[in-house]
Amino acid sequence: MRLTRRLLNAATHPVSHSTQAPPLVYNLGLSYAAKYSPPFVPASSDPESLGFAGKPTKLGKWVDAMRSLQAGRGVLRAREGGWDEGLQEEVRKWGAGEDFFGVVDSGQWVNIAVSDGVGGWAPRYDPSLYAQALMYHYASAVASSPSIAPWDALQKAYEKINADEAVKAGSATAVGVSLGATGKSRAVNLGDSGFTILRNGQTVFESKSQTHYFNCPYQLSKVPKEMQNGAITDLPAHGQRYEFDLQPGDVVILYTDGLSDNLPAAHVPALDAAVLRVLDVEANAHLEHGERAAEHARLLADVLVASGRAAMARTGDEQGGHGQDWRTPFDIESEQHGRRYKGGKVDDITVLTAVVSERLV
Template identity: 30%
Template sequence: MHTLWLTGRLLSRAIWNGISNISTAADPNLQRKADPHIISAVCGFPKERRIQRLIKGQFGDDAWFTAKYKTADVLGVADGVGGWRAYGIDPGEFSLHLMQTCERLVKMGRFTSTNPSELLARSYYELLHHKKAILGSSTACVVVLNKENSTLYTANIGDSGFMVVRHGRVIHKSEEQQHYFNTPFQLSLPPPGYQANVLSDQPDSAITNNFPVEDGDVILLATDGVFDNLPQNLLVKELCKVQGERCASRLQTVANSIAWMARNLSFDETFISPFAESAFANGISTIGGKPDDITVILATVAI
């Protein structure tokens, strides 16, 4: 959750969302393909401890999608800005619709497999012209595995992000975009009359990158609820467990572990979390984890 004007789950629910993805990711026919592809699993928790209505592709105000097309496999996460709740706006609606629109565009082939920022832009502008206004703000991160050249194309706006690990070493990691502390870049659709008071970054503000991937590379895509609560060395230790893994069930086990650790540490009041370290670096004295929605997409590359 972030400050509105400046930015911006229960294990059974987490596993329910993840298993819904395994049925596709673990398809033996996909694993026999010669084309590069991604095997993935999803897990997450809403910040609120009470049981909420289960919605596929959503954990609290976080949202996610995975989609496959003949030219590419695509993963995405988004983090809705919780501050909108004070204005009677559901913070998870914007992020969920943003990711659902990305998923639909991929499955329809209405995207460029070398340009995830264009995919984000198309989804965002669809929401802007939606018959029923989808109000709110969200960070977003989308990665595309291009099957023709075994290259990963990435776009990140805000403080969700990705990490790629190969043989125990981080070879690529997204860069946070912050206006200032705890105030990430975000896509926004404010209600009429609020435009001048709400930060709204454009899709072309996203940091983009591309790099070749190898068989067995491990990709983590996550919202800031993960990165703010898990030190990088702990993440890398978990990601090393699935180097080269092609079994979606075993990927699911580690995805569950990462999400559960982030969840527990987010409520640990004595833990020196990455968020607490960042706060201290910005002149804010605090300790403990950062309670937040948690979303993990864990994937491996098969070539």
């Protein structure tokens, strides 16, 4: 599916006719929060399963490595120096719930992905295991072959997870994006996770959700023989494929449906603009080019998770001015399908951002 390249090109200003594209840098931001974590459960509660975390296996060690990446959980505090160690301990304690993610930077290619484990397998099977294993095998595929197309990496991951005895059953959505050093990039999306591209403060692309029916996304699955009758078994080939060109200043946002079910799409560029206004204040004037891009990515991921979680707490009865009477996408879609789930949908949420900048050295 190549319409995104045309769509993105239509949104750009005239570019140089130079045959040598400038090498690009991708500054990443990561924020995630489990459904069953404060403020939706008491801070004194024990966290839900962390899946393979802490297990003495290659998969378990990889999950621990991903969980050790600096990340937020939508807790916005005004402080210098970014996230402190206390917050990082909170992030590690509560985890991503049934979501997971993968990051592989090989220099010429930066591969990022997110996955949302389907909760319907609980309590018999832990839904987080499939999502974590899918991301592990996806990351392994792109680490072995950095220039591999995301859809081919997803196919390899699917085949590996079917042979992985550590995962007995489960399902998950997946979105993977391969960011090239020249800006030429590719993506695959299967299900109702997704990705958005911002350029010059506007949304120039948003992936489309794939669902079989309301609240039932396309999903990769591993189904025990005794449960295969009537099971949903989508394939990697059913995912949507994209190719597009990126340029300095673009912002790529990957997310699970904890964001897209709760935060209207129009809020995303508005929140990005708010982050840029924060970076423009005099107190941040000391930030160099690369530092500013890194802070942009970090803050945007966290602001989106914070806003998504705030939207989860909406009742659907909000009234009055000041822009507070909007409805969540899940609320609107449920009504379109003859149901009415008012307000927000409490869920796991994961956001990965990539802010594109030009390499200056």
